[in-house]
Amino acid sequence: MLTSMSSSAQLTPPAPPKPRPVKVLVSPGLESAPTRTTPLPLTNADYLLSTVKVTIKTGSDNKESLSNVTVELAVRDTNCSIFAQNNLTNELKINSENTIGLERYNAWINRTAGNISPTPYYTKPTGIKAIFLSDVLKYGLSVRIIYKPNFFADAWKIENVSATLEFRDGNGNLHATYGTKTVSFSNTSTFLDNFDKRILICTADASFNPLTSFVTNDFSKRW
Numbered sequence: 110m111l112t113s114m115s116s117s118a119q120l121t122p123p124a125p126p127k128p129r130p131v132k133v134l135v136s137p138g139l140e141s142a143p144t145r146t147t148p149l150p151l152t153n154a155d156y157l158l159s160t161v162k163v164t165i166k167t168g169s170d171n172k173e174s175l176s177n178v179t180v181e182l183a184v185r186d187t188n189c190s191i192f193a194q195n196n197l198t199n200e201l202k203i204n205s206e207n208t209i210g211l212e213r214y215n216a217w218i219n220r221t222a223g224n225i226s227p228t229p230y231y232t233k234p235t236g237i238k239a240i241f242l243s244d245v246l247k248y249g250l251s252v253r254i255i256y257k258p259n260f261f262a263d264a265w266k267i268e269n270v271s272a273t274l275e276f277r278d279g280n281g282n283l284h285a286t287y288g289t290k291t292v293s294f295s296n297t298s299t300f301l302d303n304f305d306k307r308i309l310i311c312t313a314d315a316s317f318n319p320l321t322s323f324v325t326n327d328f329s330k331r332w
Contacts, residue, residue: 168266175259
């Protein structure tokens with residue numbers, strides 16, 4: 110009887126165990142997929158004027174040793190700094206070309222003692238900024254050569270002036286088009302002396318084309 114009842118009973122099999130949830134471990138900082146961004150292309154405002162060299166060709170009358178020369182390059186916007194080399198006293202021989210490297214300055218210097226050329230640099234308490242390619246392409250530039258002879262009657266014959274500029278980005282790469290530009294100034298053949306021809310000013314437009322060159326004894330003129 111018991112055997113018959115056991116064989117005819119319907120036994121319910123036990124339910125299978127529920128699967129345990131799996132926890133996915135994520136490294137800190139990687140909770141979401143990183144976003145890949147494309148850097149913006151560089152513009153002319155990203156390229157700094159990094160190097161300036163001015164070449165002066167002396168004609169038939171040399172610059173005597175001890176006679177003083179200051180060479181400046183400026184953008185035709187007084188909010189920018191300038192490049193300059195002060196108090197060059199070595200001889201520049203007749204019929205020779207001499208290349209002078211300039212350094213960036215942004216302070217007012219006005220030296221008048223002894224044989225030092227007075228070189229007024231424009232500045233103001235704030236607002237002085239480095240020179241970028243975009244500044245030159247907007248305003249143009251000028252080169253100013255200031256002469257103070259060691260002997261009052263000495264004169265210096267200049268035949269030609271040119272300026273070579275380099276524009277580099279923050280990684281030191283040259284600009285593809287304007288990386289190195291040389292401006293050969295026209296109409297620069299002149300004498301400098303200790304009287305009304307103390308300063309030679311050479312100007313170029315915003316496309317690096319040379320404009321007028323002239324001499325003056327007015328230190329306030331820069332272009």
